[in-house]
Amino acid sequence: MTVIDFSAFIGRLATASGETILPFFRTSLSIDDKSKTRDFDPVTEADRAAEAVMRRLIKASFPQHGIVGEEFGNEREDADYVWVLDPIDGTKSFIGGFPIWGTLIALLHKGAPVYGMMHQPFIGERFSGDNGSANYKGPSGARRLQVRRCASLSEATSYTTSPLLMNESDRAVFGRIERAARLSRYGGDCYSYCMLAAGHVDLVVETELKPYDIAALIPIVTGAGGVVTTWEGEPAQGGGRIIAAGDARVHEEALKLLNQ
Numbered sequence: 001m002t003v004i005d006f007s008a009f010i011g012r013l014a015t016a017s018g019e020t021i022l023p024f025f026r027t028s029l030s031i032d033d034k035s036k037t038r039d040f041d042p043v044t045e046a047d048r049a050a051e052a053v054m055r056r057l058i059k060a061s062f063p064q065h066g067i068v069g070e071e072f073g074n075e076r077e078d079a080d081y082v083w084v085l086d087p088i089d090g091t092k093s094f095i096g097g098f099p100i101w102g103t104l105i106a107l108l109h110k111g112a113p114v115y116g117m118m119h120q121p122f123i124g125e126r127f128s129g130d131n132g133s134a135n136y137k138g139p140s141g142a143r144r145l146q147v148r149r150c151a152s153l154s155e156a157t158s159y160t161t162s163p164l165l166m167n168e169s170d171r172a173v174f175g176r177i178e179r180a181a182r183l184s185r186y187g188g189d190c191y192s193y194c195m196l197a198a199g200h201v202d203l204v205v206e207t208e209l210k211p212y213d214i215a216a217l218i219p220i221v222t223g224a225g226g227v228v229t230t231w232e233g234e235p236a237q238g239g240g241r242i243i244a245a246g247d248a249r250v251h252e253e254a255l256k257l258l259n260q
Contacts, residue, residue, distance in 0.1 A: 026097045067085065129222065218236060
């Protein structure tokens with residue numbers, strides 16, 4: 001089975017999940033809170049239905065593969081090939097009616113992400129990558145994705161979903177990035193990484209991500225020429241504190257600030 005075969009199948013997963021999600025978007029949804037703390041962690045019927053559809057397709061086509069999903073847990077996660085699914089990354093935007101969310105689909109081989117897609121069915125955009133290249137397909141057509149050059153953090157546009165999602169210590173450390181960057185913006189979830197891969201953003205810094213929040217985005221950013229690691233400079237597919245940069249110089253400078 002080649003990556004090309006997998007990419008076609010991932011397209012089927014994206015189409016099926018999108019058809020499942022869209023009837024729920026901008027409707028009166030029932031919203032549950034998964035959080036056991038004061039932090040609001042919403043989940044909707046659309047999240048669960050989309051993941052269930054993708055799981056059924058994967059099990060029917062590749063019963064020997066593992067699945068890691070946000071809503072229904074892990075199965076055969078020690079398999080050579082493992083699918084990592086986040087049916088709606090950006091649920092808070094989704095329930096607010098904003099289209100800054102997407103379905104994340106990753107394929108891991110022996111623990112490393114080898115293919116990823118972010119699908120935004122409302123806008124009709126797909127960002128995909130296999131570490132060697134990355135591609136966009138949407139209303140404006142299809143094209144290769146390429147990060148932009150940025151010589152230093154003082155010239156960079158930086159994004160994080162929200163500093164309120166960080167603990168107090170990490171928020172203070174992140175403040176160093178904000179003070180050094182030319183422009184610091186909030187919001188975006190998975191879209192921030194895709195805009196970095198497309199050459200519109202230079203840096204994304206986040207904390208407390210789960211594997212399903214980041215695994216699909218790594219092959220996209222890397223395929224477009226960018227860098228994704230933890231704050232410690234280690235591989236990022238396990239989640240945690242994440243930094244992604246389009247230019248290695250910005251990545252290095254930001255890492256130094258985060259680890260002062």
